[in-house]
Amino acid sequence: xxxxxxxxxxxxxxxxxxxxxxxxxxIFFLIPILGWxxxxxxxxxxxxxxxxxxxxxxxxxxxxxxxxG
Numbered sequence: 001x002x003x004x005x006x007x008x009x010x011x012x013x014x015x016x017x018x019x020x021x022x023x024x025x026x027i028f029f030l031i032p033i034l035g036w037x038x039x040x041x042x043x044x045x046x047x048x049x050x051x052x053x054x055x056x057x058x059x060x061x062x063x064x065x066x067x068x069g
Contacts, residue, residue: 001057001058001059001060001066002057002058002060003055003056003057003058003068004055004056004057004058004065005053005054005055005056006053006054006056006058006065007052007053007054013049013050013052014050016049017046017047017049017050018046020042020043020045020046020049021042021043021046021047023042024038024039024040024041024042024043024045024046025039025043026039027039027042028040028043054067055067055068056068
């Protein structure tokens with residue numbers, strides 16, 4: 001067994017990231033002062049959501065995956 005990181009549920013993560021990114025851009029333009037701070041923060045959060053990786057143990061012989069806890 002060796003340590004590894006795998007992406008899980010990539011489509012749902014990307015869809016959620018796109019929605020949060022669009023929400024951040026809309027807030028940036030529609031709410032004058034608060035949006036200038038909150039909008040970019042939401043855009044950064046969207047990038048972090050899209051690149052979520054789970055830490056796992058991976059068997060070197062059969063490539064089975066066991067979550068690291």
